[in-house]
Structure formats: C-alpha cells, structure tokens
Amino acid sequence: MTPSAHALGSVLAAGPGFEAPGLEAFYPHPLWSFTLLGIPFEITRITLILWIATLAMIGLLVATVRKPQIVPGKLQFLGESGYSLVRDGIARDVVGPKGLSFAPFLAALFFFILANNMMSIIPFAQISPMSKFAFPLVLALICYVIYIWIGIREQGVGKYFKDILFLPGVPVFMYVLVTPIEILQNFIVRPFTLAVRLFANMFAGHMLLLVFSLGATYLFTVGGLSYVFGGISFLMAIVMTFFELLVIFLQAYVFTVLMGTYLNGSIEAEH
C-alpha cells in the first residue's frame, strides 16, 4: 500500500472532518531493511523510484545515441537537443570557454534531476525522490565540493580564497561588511539554497497534489453540493499536475544553471 493510499484511507476513515495530509507521505514503510557495517539501511518505495528513474533515464539516453545518423530521427533528435541545451546553453554560454569540459557533468546532473523530478507526476510513483531532503542535499554537496575544488585548481589556493575573502576593487574599510557576507554567500548560502530550492519545489508540488486529490475524494464522499466543489478540486489537481510538469523542467534547469554560474565564478578570477 502506497503512503498516498494510506493517507487516503485515513481521510476516508476520519469521518466528519477532513484531515489535511501531513508528512507521513514522505516516510513510507521500508520494504527491506538491513545493517551494513553498523549503519542501518532501509530500502523504501522512494529508493526504488530513484533507481527506476535513473535506470529509465540511462536507458533513454543510451537508446538515443545507439544508432546515430546524420539526419537524426525523432529519438536521436530528443537526446541531441536535450544534451545541446546543457552543452551549449549552460556549459558554453554560462560557464565560459573552459566550460565545455564540464558539459558531461552538467548534463548528468540535469538529466538525473529531470528523471527524478519527473517521477512526481508519473502514475503509481507520484512522488519525487527529490522531495526527500537527503537527495538534493547530496547533489548540492557534490556541487559544493566540485566548485571549490575547481576554483582551487584553476586559480590556486591562495588566490581563490583571497579573492573570496577580500573582494578586489572594494575600499579597505568596507571589508568589515563585505568579507562576512562573501564568506556566508560562498560557503553556506550557496549549497544550502541549491539543495533547499530543489527540495522545497518538489515537496510543495507533492503536497499540493495531495491536498487537491485528497480534498476531491473527501468532498465526493460528503455528497450533496460538495460534488460540485469536489469536481473543482479534482480539476485543480489536474491543472496542478501540468503546473508540476513546468516546475520539473524549470528546477532541473535552474539547478544546472546555478551550478554553471558557480563554476564560472570558480574558473574566472573576476567577480
């Protein structure tokens, strides 16, 4: 039984009052749990969704390049335009001339996030792994390590940290104000907002769909005039699913673009 079905059950069982969906949808029962090296692991529905989404995306991308032709077919066109969106639109234009070597990484990031976000509107999955904070957090930490490492590699340890701590071109007495802001901005706010943005969007999307669909179900059980409002609520659930589709693409793109600008800041010395 899926957590959403569980929530539906509790809505229907609650009787007279409507019980708003809470956080229980994000904590499904573990399908399989084991302990490895003293660390407890739990394989839940969401873990399975993550694997399936990733495998499906790998399968799709491999299928698009398996038989490349000079005049691309539909599938090849899909894969090529997806990759060129990241390669030309982000790696070349945002990161800069040195950015093309980051195109595979950025593309992997984009397609991984896209595949996982997409699971939030695909029937029977309908929850994105990215609505669990752990997944975006790990992605953001990977990006955090990479852009600092690239900054050190491209500019050298001294210059990279000196430019962040003491922004060139700022009057000396302003460092009192600017240095703390820059430290906060570069080492705390950036990875945090990167993770929170993706997480909160997918989390909010899932909650929205839950509220409208559970609300519709509840209103249909009440009967009478509520059938009208139930219908409206159901319609809103469909509209919100399409809105979710927009958010899915937007967030995958925004995450990659932001990582591109951070890389750009690390590669190019000037701010």
Added chain:
Amino acid sequence: MDVLAALTGSIGSVGYGLAAIGPGIGVGIVWAAYIQATARQPESAGLTRTYAFLGFALSEALALIGFVVPFVFGT
C-alpha cells in the same frame, strides 16, 4: 500576565503568506525586466535568459524557505 491576544491554528500558513510577499514582488520584477529587455532588444533574449532564471531562482528561494520552515519547526 493577562493574555491580550492569542492566535491558534496553523500559524505556519500565516508565516508562509508573509514570506511569499517579497519573493512575489521580486519574481514579478525579474520577469517584467526580462520581458522589457526582450521587447526592446529581441536578439538579447538568449543572452539575458540565464540571468532571468538566476534572479528568479534566487528570489524564489526565500518563499520556498518560508514554505518549509513551518514543517521543520511546527509542533
């Protein structure tokens, strides 16, 4: 001390409403500026799109933090 005013219920949603004001205005300004730039100079659309998304994402983050905080600190 006597209680002068009390608020019960979902205060987090009030907080989210307050948190959404600024980002709402900010996101509006970002897209308005992008549309204006594109209308004035259509060939700059590709150039400014990245910055539009960047500004949009940065201002939107505040609203999203406001959305998540009630769940984190609620009850």
